[in-house]
Amino acid sequence: MSAFRMYLRVVSESLQPEQISARLGTGPDEATAIGSRRRSQSPPRAHATWIRHVPAPAGPGRPEDLEPVILGWGPAFAAALGRLAASGDADVSLVVVQELTDPEDPQQKGIFLSPALLAWLAEAGASLDVDQYVYCDCDEQGDRDPCGSVSP
Template structure:
Protein backbone atom coordinates (compact mmCIF):
# COMPACT_ATOMS: atom_id res chain seq x y z
CA UNK A 1 0.00 0.00 0.00
CA UNK A 2 1.27 3.44 -0.88
CA UNK A 3 1.60 6.15 1.71
CA UNK A 4 0.18 8.66 -0.80
CA UNK A 5 -3.03 9.22 -2.73
CA UNK A 6 -3.84 12.17 -4.96
CA UNK A 7 -7.00 13.50 -6.57
CA UNK A 8 -8.33 16.60 -8.28
CA UNK A 9 -11.43 18.06 -6.62
CA UNK A 10 -13.86 20.63 -7.99
CA UNK A 11 -16.40 21.97 -5.48
CA UNK A 12 -19.35 24.17 -6.45
CA UNK A 13 -22.32 25.61 -4.57
CA UNK A 14 -24.09 26.49 -7.82
CA UNK A 15 -23.14 23.90 -10.47
CA UNK A 16 -24.19 20.25 -10.55
CA UNK A 17 -21.57 17.64 -11.57
CA UNK A 18 -23.06 17.36 -15.09
CA UNK A 19 -22.60 21.10 -15.59
CA UNK A 20 -19.03 20.92 -14.33
CA UNK A 21 -18.33 18.03 -16.72
CA UNK A 22 -19.84 20.03 -19.59
CA UNK A 23 -17.59 23.01 -18.87
CA UNK A 24 -14.51 20.82 -18.52
CA UNK A 25 -15.26 18.60 -21.49
CA UNK A 26 -14.79 15.41 -19.46
CA UNK A 27 -16.46 13.46 -16.69
CA UNK A 28 -15.36 12.69 -13.14
CA UNK A 29 -14.34 9.42 -11.54
CA UNK A 30 -16.84 10.19 -8.80
CA UNK A 31 -19.27 12.98 -8.01
CA UNK A 32 -21.92 14.08 -5.54
CA UNK A 33 -24.74 16.45 -6.42
CA UNK A 34 -26.10 19.48 -4.63
CA UNK A 35 -29.11 18.28 -2.63
CA UNK A 36 -27.96 14.66 -2.46
CA UNK A 37 -27.69 12.97 0.91
CA UNK A 38 -25.00 10.76 2.37
CA UNK A 39 -27.71 8.84 4.26
CA UNK A 40 -31.48 9.36 4.27
CA UNK A 41 -31.34 11.11 7.65
CA UNK A 42 -28.41 13.38 6.62
CA UNK A 43 -29.08 16.96 5.60
CA UNK A 44 -28.93 17.69 1.84
CA UNK A 45 -25.49 18.61 0.54
CA UNK A 46 -25.01 22.33 0.00
CA UNK A 47 -22.35 21.82 -2.70
CA UNK A 48 -21.40 19.47 -5.51
CA UNK A 49 -18.13 17.53 -5.60
CA UNK A 50 -16.50 16.49 -8.87
CA UNK A 51 -13.45 14.26 -8.38
CA UNK A 52 -10.85 12.81 -10.69
CA UNK A 53 -8.47 10.27 -9.15
CA UNK A 54 -4.75 10.40 -9.94
CA UNK A 55 -3.07 7.04 -10.39
CA UNK A 56 0.22 6.09 -11.98
CA UNK A 57 0.41 3.42 -14.68
CA UNK A 58 2.56 1.24 -12.43
CA UNK A 59 0.24 1.57 -9.42
CA UNK A 60 0.29 3.85 -6.39
CA UNK A 61 3.38 5.82 -5.64
CA UNK A 62 4.88 8.96 -4.25
CA UNK A 63 3.64 12.40 -5.39
CA UNK A 64 6.48 12.69 -7.90
CA UNK A 65 5.38 9.32 -9.35
CA UNK A 66 1.81 10.63 -9.73
CA UNK A 67 2.82 13.97 -11.26
CA UNK A 68 3.03 12.68 -14.87
CA UNK A 69 -0.62 11.58 -14.70
CA UNK A 70 -1.80 15.10 -13.84
CA UNK A 71 0.45 16.64 -16.46
CA UNK A 72 -0.86 14.06 -18.94
CA UNK A 73 -4.33 15.55 -18.59
CA UNK A 74 -2.90 18.36 -20.68
CA UNK A 75 -2.83 22.14 -20.80
CA UNK A 76 -6.32 22.35 -22.34
CA UNK A 77 -7.86 20.66 -19.29
CA UNK A 78 -5.86 22.95 -16.98
CA UNK A 79 -7.11 25.97 -18.93
CA UNK A 80 -10.73 24.74 -18.70
CA UNK A 81 -10.32 24.32 -14.94
CA UNK A 82 -8.80 27.80 -14.76
CA UNK A 83 -11.78 29.30 -16.59
CA UNK A 84 -14.18 27.51 -14.26
CA UNK A 85 -12.28 28.63 -11.15
CA UNK A 86 -11.91 32.16 -12.53
CA UNK A 87 -15.65 32.44 -13.13
CA UNK A 88 -16.27 32.08 -9.41
CA UNK A 89 -18.50 29.07 -10.08
CA UNK A 90 -16.21 26.52 -8.43
CA UNK A 91 -13.12 25.95 -6.35
CA UNK A 92 -10.45 23.66 -7.76
CA UNK A 93 -7.83 21.87 -5.67
CA UNK A 94 -5.30 19.11 -5.99
CA UNK A 95 -5.52 16.98 -2.86
CA UNK A 96 -2.49 15.01 -1.68
CA UNK A 97 -3.24 12.53 1.10
CA UNK A 98 -0.25 11.20 3.03
CA UNK A 99 -0.73 8.26 5.41
CA UNK A 100 2.37 7.61 7.48
CA UNK A 101 2.43 4.12 8.99
CA UNK A 102 6.18 3.55 9.32
CA UNK A 103 8.26 6.53 10.43
CA UNK A 104 11.41 4.69 9.36
CA UNK A 105 10.29 4.19 5.73
CA UNK A 106 11.87 6.92 3.59
CA UNK A 107 9.23 6.38 0.83
CA UNK A 108 6.54 7.58 3.25
CA UNK A 109 8.30 10.85 4.09
CA UNK A 110 8.32 14.19 2.35
CA UNK A 111 6.25 15.65 -0.43
CA UNK A 112 7.99 16.86 -3.56
CA UNK A 113 6.07 18.65 -6.31
CA UNK A 114 7.96 19.74 -9.41
CA UNK A 115 7.81 23.09 -11.17
CA UNK A 116 5.83 21.69 -14.15
CA UNK A 117 3.07 20.47 -11.82
CA UNK A 118 2.99 23.78 -9.95
CA UNK A 119 2.69 25.64 -13.27
CA UNK A 120 -0.16 23.30 -14.31
CA UNK A 121 -1.95 23.99 -11.01
CA UNK A 122 -1.51 27.73 -11.51
CA UNK A 123 -3.04 27.47 -15.00
CA UNK A 124 -5.90 25.46 -13.48
CA UNK A 125 -6.50 28.08 -10.80
CA UNK A 126 -6.10 25.25 -8.30
CA UNK A 127 -5.05 25.30 -4.70
CA UNK A 128 -2.99 22.55 -3.10
CA UNK A 129 -4.58 20.67 -0.19
CA UNK A 130 -2.28 18.35 1.76
CA UNK A 131 -3.93 16.01 4.26
CA UNK A 132 -1.53 14.12 6.51
CA UNK A 133 -2.41 11.22 8.78
CA UNK A 134 0.01 9.44 11.11
CA UNK A 135 -0.84 5.86 12.07
CA UNK A 136 1.84 4.41 14.28
CA UNK A 137 2.34 3.14 17.81
CA UNK A 138 2.94 6.08 20.15
CA UNK A 139 5.27 4.05 22.38
CA UNK A 140 8.85 4.77 21.45
CA UNK A 141 10.25 1.26 21.23
CA UNK A 142 13.65 2.58 20.21
CA UNK A 143 14.32 4.05 23.67
CA UNK A 144 17.07 2.41 25.64
CA UNK A 145 15.75 0.35 28.54
CA UNK A 146 16.87 1.55 31.95
CA UNK A 147 17.64 -1.25 34.42
CA UNK A 148 15.32 -1.39 37.44
CA UNK A 149 18.21 -1.91 39.82
CA UNK A 150 21.93 -2.29 39.65
CA UNK A 151 24.08 -4.65 41.69
Protein backbone atom coordinates in the same frame (compact mmCIF):
# COMPACT_ATOMS: atom_id res chain seq x y z
CA MET B 1 0.23 0.05 -0.46
CA SER B 2 1.39 3.55 -1.25
CA ALA B 3 1.73 6.16 1.47
CA PHE B 4 0.35 8.77 -0.95
CA ARG B 5 -2.67 9.29 -3.12
CA MET B 6 -3.88 12.32 -5.04
CA TYR B 7 -7.09 13.55 -6.57
CA LEU B 8 -8.38 16.66 -8.26
CA ARG B 9 -11.47 18.10 -6.58
CA VAL B 10 -13.91 20.66 -7.98
CA VAL B 11 -16.53 22.01 -5.55
CA SER B 12 -19.47 24.21 -6.53
CA GLU B 13 -22.46 25.64 -4.70
CA SER B 14 -24.21 26.52 -7.97
CA LEU B 15 -23.27 23.88 -10.58
CA GLN B 16 -24.28 20.23 -10.62
CA PRO B 17 -21.64 17.61 -11.61
CA GLU B 18 -23.07 17.33 -15.13
CA GLN B 19 -22.66 21.09 -15.61
CA ILE B 20 -19.09 20.94 -14.31
CA SER B 21 -18.36 18.09 -16.74
CA ALA B 22 -19.81 20.11 -19.61
CA ARG B 23 -17.61 23.10 -18.74
CA LEU B 24 -14.52 20.88 -18.46
CA GLY B 25 -15.24 18.68 -21.47
CA THR B 26 -14.79 15.48 -19.45
CA GLY B 27 -16.49 13.50 -16.72
CA PRO B 28 -15.43 12.74 -13.15
CA ASP B 29 -14.37 9.49 -11.55
CA GLU B 30 -16.89 10.23 -8.81
CA ALA B 31 -19.30 13.02 -8.00
CA THR B 32 -21.95 14.13 -5.54
CA ALA B 33 -24.82 16.43 -6.44
CA ILE B 34 -26.25 19.45 -4.69
CA GLY B 35 -29.22 18.20 -2.67
CA SER B 36 -27.99 14.62 -2.46
CA ARG B 37 -27.66 12.98 0.94
CA ARG B 38 -24.92 10.87 2.45
CA ARG B 39 -27.59 8.89 4.32
CA SER B 40 -31.36 9.29 4.32
CA GLN B 41 -31.28 11.12 7.67
CA SER B 42 -28.40 13.43 6.62
CA PRO B 43 -29.14 16.99 5.55
CA PRO B 44 -29.00 17.66 1.80
CA ARG B 45 -25.58 18.66 0.48
CA ALA B 46 -25.18 22.37 -0.13
CA HIS B 47 -22.52 21.86 -2.81
CA ALA B 48 -21.60 19.52 -5.64
CA THR B 49 -18.27 17.71 -5.70
CA TRP B 50 -16.56 16.54 -8.90
CA ILE B 51 -13.49 14.32 -8.41
CA ARG B 52 -10.85 12.88 -10.73
CA HIS B 53 -8.46 10.38 -9.13
CA VAL B 54 -4.77 10.27 -9.97
CA PRO B 55 -4.14 6.56 -10.56
CA ALA B 56 -0.86 5.30 -9.14
CA PRO B 57 1.56 3.87 -11.67
CA ALA B 58 3.62 0.79 -10.85
CA GLY B 59 6.05 1.64 -8.09
CA PRO B 60 5.95 3.42 -4.78
CA GLY B 61 3.30 6.02 -5.70
CA ARG B 62 5.12 9.03 -4.28
CA PRO B 63 3.86 12.48 -5.33
CA GLU B 64 6.64 12.83 -7.92
CA ASP B 65 5.56 9.45 -9.37
CA LEU B 66 1.95 10.66 -9.67
CA GLU B 67 2.83 13.99 -11.33
CA PRO B 68 3.12 12.63 -14.90
CA VAL B 69 -0.51 11.50 -14.69
CA ILE B 70 -1.70 15.01 -13.86
CA LEU B 71 0.58 16.63 -16.43
CA GLY B 72 -0.72 14.07 -18.94
CA TRP B 73 -4.21 15.50 -18.53
CA GLY B 74 -2.78 18.33 -20.59
CA PRO B 75 -2.77 22.10 -20.76
CA ALA B 76 -6.25 22.30 -22.33
CA PHE B 77 -7.79 20.61 -19.28
CA ALA B 78 -5.80 22.89 -16.95
CA ALA B 79 -7.04 25.92 -18.91
CA ALA B 80 -10.66 24.70 -18.68
CA LEU B 81 -10.27 24.28 -14.92
CA GLY B 82 -8.73 27.75 -14.72
CA ARG B 83 -11.67 29.31 -16.57
CA LEU B 84 -14.10 27.53 -14.25
CA ALA B 85 -12.22 28.68 -11.15
CA ALA B 86 -11.90 32.25 -12.46
CA SER B 87 -15.66 32.38 -13.12
CA GLY B 88 -16.28 32.05 -9.39
CA ASP B 89 -18.65 29.14 -10.03
CA ALA B 90 -16.32 26.54 -8.48
CA ASP B 91 -13.21 26.00 -6.41
CA VAL B 92 -10.51 23.70 -7.76
CA SER B 93 -7.91 21.91 -5.64
CA LEU B 94 -5.36 19.16 -5.88
CA VAL B 95 -5.62 17.00 -2.79
CA VAL B 96 -2.51 15.10 -1.65
CA VAL B 97 -3.22 12.49 1.02
CA GLN B 98 -0.23 11.15 2.95
CA GLU B 99 -0.62 8.16 5.29
CA LEU B 100 2.46 7.60 7.39
CA THR B 101 2.56 4.08 8.87
CA ASP B 102 6.32 3.58 9.20
CA PRO B 103 8.27 6.64 10.37
CA GLU B 104 11.53 4.94 9.34
CA ASP B 105 10.46 4.44 5.70
CA PRO B 106 11.96 7.23 3.58
CA GLN B 107 9.35 6.55 0.83
CA GLN B 108 6.65 7.78 3.22
CA LYS B 109 8.35 11.08 4.06
CA GLY B 110 8.35 14.40 2.30
CA ILE B 111 6.26 15.89 -0.46
CA PHE B 112 7.99 17.21 -3.58
CA LEU B 113 6.06 19.02 -6.30
CA SER B 114 7.94 20.00 -9.45
CA PRO B 115 7.85 23.43 -11.09
CA ALA B 116 5.96 21.85 -14.01
CA LEU B 117 3.19 20.61 -11.71
CA LEU B 118 3.02 23.93 -9.88
CA ALA B 119 2.67 25.72 -13.24
CA TRP B 120 -0.12 23.29 -14.26
CA LEU B 121 -1.92 23.95 -10.95
CA ALA B 122 -1.54 27.72 -11.46
CA GLU B 123 -3.06 27.43 -14.95
CA ALA B 124 -5.89 25.37 -13.42
CA GLY B 125 -6.53 28.00 -10.75
CA ALA B 126 -6.11 25.20 -8.23
CA SER B 127 -5.16 25.34 -4.60
CA LEU B 128 -3.14 22.60 -2.91
CA ASP B 129 -4.72 20.66 -0.04
CA VAL B 130 -2.40 18.33 1.89
CA ASP B 131 -4.04 15.88 4.28
CA GLN B 132 -1.60 13.98 6.50
CA TYR B 133 -2.41 11.03 8.72
CA VAL B 134 0.05 9.31 11.06
CA TYR B 135 -0.69 5.73 12.09
CA CYS B 136 1.84 4.07 14.38
CA ASP B 137 2.12 2.16 17.61
CA CYS B 138 3.71 4.41 20.18
CA ASP B 139 6.16 2.96 22.68
CA GLU B 140 5.18 4.50 26.00
CA GLN B 141 8.11 2.83 27.81
CA GLY B 142 10.93 4.72 26.09
CA ASP B 143 11.98 8.34 25.93
CA ARG B 144 10.79 8.58 22.35
CA ASP B 145 8.03 6.74 20.58
CA PRO B 146 8.38 5.38 17.00
CA CYS B 147 6.62 8.50 15.72
CA GLY B 148 9.40 10.71 17.04
CA SER B 149 7.54 12.58 19.75
CA VAL B 150 8.62 12.73 23.35
CA SER B 151 6.67 10.39 25.63
CA PRO B 152 5.19 11.82 28.87
